[in-house]
Amino acid sequence: MTLIKQLAAISALTLAFTAFDLAVYHVFTRRYIDRHSDEMKRSSVEVSAYLPFDPESKIVRVESDLTLTGDLPVLDGAAALYPMYAAFAHAVYPPDSVHFDGSGFTPDSAVQYTNTRGAYKALADGTADVIFCAKPSEEQLAYAAEQGAELTLVPIGREAFVFLVNAQNPVDNLTVEQVRGIYSGKYTKWSEVGGDDTYIDAVQRNAGSGSQTAMLSFMGDLPMKRSLRGALSGRAIGYSFRYYAGSLSGTDGLKMLSLNGIAPDAAHIADGSYPVSSNFYAVYNAANHNENIRKLIGFILSPEGQQIVEQSGYVPLQTD
Amino acid sequence: MNDTLFRRIMIAVAVLGCLSVIALTVYTFLLYRGCSVLTYIMNKG
Numbered sequence A: 001m002t003l004i005k006q007l008a009a010i011s012a013l014t015l016a017f018t019a020f021d022l023a024v025y026h027v028f029t030r031r032y033i034d035r036h037s038d039e040m041k042r043s044s045v046e047v048s049a050y051l052p053f054d055p056e057s058k059i060v061r062v063e064s065d066l067t068l069t070g071d072l073p074v075l076d077g078a079a080a081l082y083p084m085y086a087a088f089a090h091a092v093y094p095p096d097s098v099h100f101d102g103s104g105f106t107p108d109s110a111v112q113y114t115n116t117r118g119a120y121k122a123l124a125d126g127t128a129d130v131i132f133c134a135k136p137s138e139e140q141l142a143y144a145a146e147q148g149a150e151l152t153l154v155p156i157g158r159e160a161f162v163f164l165v166n167a168q169n170p171v172d173n174l175t176v177e178q179v180r181g182i183y184s185g186k187y188t189k190w191s192e193v194g195g196d197d198t199y200i201d202a203v204q205r206n207a208g209s210g211s212q213t214a215m216l217s218f219m220g221d222l223p224m225k226r227s228l229r230g231a232l233s234g235r236a237i238g239y240s241f242r243y244y245a246g247s248l249s250g251t252d253g254l255k256m257l258s259l260n261g262i263a264p265d266a267a268h269i270a271d272g273s274y275p276v277s278s279n280f281y282a283v284y285n286a287a288n289h290n291e292n293i294r295k296l297i298g299f300i301l302s303p304e305g306q307q308i309v310e311q312s313g314y315v316p317l318q319t320d
Numbered sequence B: 001m002n003d004t005l006f007r008r009i010m011i012a013v014a015v016l017g018c019l020s021v022i023a024l025t026v027y028t029f030l031l032y033r034g035c036s037v038l039t040y041i042m043n044k045g
Helices: A003-027 A037-043 A079-092 A115-125 A138-146 A176-184 A210-219 A228-233 A242-246 A266-270 A291-300 A303-311 B003-034 B037-043
Strands: A075-077 A130-133 A151-166 A200-202 A235-241 A254-256 A277-285
Touching (some): A075 A115, A079 A130, A115 A277, A130 A291, A151 A210, A151 A242, A151 A291, A151 A303, A176 A210, A210 A235, A235 B037, A277 A291, A291 A303
Parallel strands (some): A075 A130
Antiparallel strands (some): A130 A277
């Protein structure tokens, strides 16, 4: 083989690997890189920033005549609801009931933070007494039944389920039928629902997360599909609860969609006109006869408790 | 360039190329595990 052919072969092999790596980076890697860390940090829930009884805490504070004593219910719940239930503890628990070691709550703390999946498991296992979450999934209900736990769900506030697209997506509004069509595979291109001629990447969440359970409920009997073409080259659409997505909407990169022409703002959630708003719940085991559970829930449903719900960024229950 | 040297260079390029693919795959998988749906949508127009 001549020298020129040898150099050409070496160059071709080098270029082939380089091109392959660039293609992988362009198609996959770069979409997972968090270039929005400041915004993400602002939106994510920092446990230490919402500690009960911490003078520096950003927690909502209300005056309460009730202070629970004795067997205090252990609280747990969804990440997005943590600032709210930490504020409940701050309002009615004694200060020495919450223990935080700098990175997490210690096992003897009356407030815990393990997110939706962890909280439903903890409730079924008996390591949590009251959890604050969206409705349980079928799997979570089945696990609770296996453990002999009978879940009682008490609605304590309302929250919108929102659909999100990149801010550069020209679509601002979808109908409920169009969203169901997108996630069931009926619509595969944005041009079919008022957008441009690109494929739709209908992103789903992890099984058992509050958002995924809410989405499955939204879809009803329609099976959810995700197209490979959309995943490789399409514009994405996803879903979340308004609280979690709210602080990022309008920043560089993310946009909440109106549904049926109704924006997911507090007024439309409260009056029920936004089509996909739902309750979130205080959940406890009916077999748990700790009297403090009823007292705590009574406080949550009182004007002071609902004030915490509202000032934590959610929509309180309509009490009139 | 003699054949032995040429073969060694080709093998070295192939090994380095495979290592770069493996490293990029692992890096991508780690990013994927820690990526929120919001980041994904923000990155994907």
